[in-house]
Amino acid sequence: MRAYKGVVENGVVVLIGAKLPEGTVVTVTVGEGELLRAKISSALNRPKKIRVKLRPLPGLTSERSPGDAERPVPELV
Structure with a gap:
């Protein structure tokens, strides 16, 4: 048995300064x-x-009337 130094990168153990044959069990x-x-x-x-709080714009709900159902809703940019 032998000890090798290594680090974990993205969930994978990477051995430093060691070349082991493919399929070696460690x-x-x-x-x-x-x-x-x-x-x-x-x-x-x-x-x-980063948390973004979405706040409804005041007055948007009161600006539309029942007859506005055919018109498209303007996009907010």
Whole structure:
């Protein structure tokens, strides 16, 4: 058995400085401290979520009358 250094990129373990034959079966051991550090740094470096609140424009519902059903609704740009 031999130990290789590697990193996880997009959910795939990439070994650094090692060339193994295709089909090689490997076992990955991750230390608890290393896993905790990776989880924390991943959570801190995550892109911020942008929330957009859609607010109805006041007065749009009162501007249309029952006879306006045939006319198309103007698009907001």
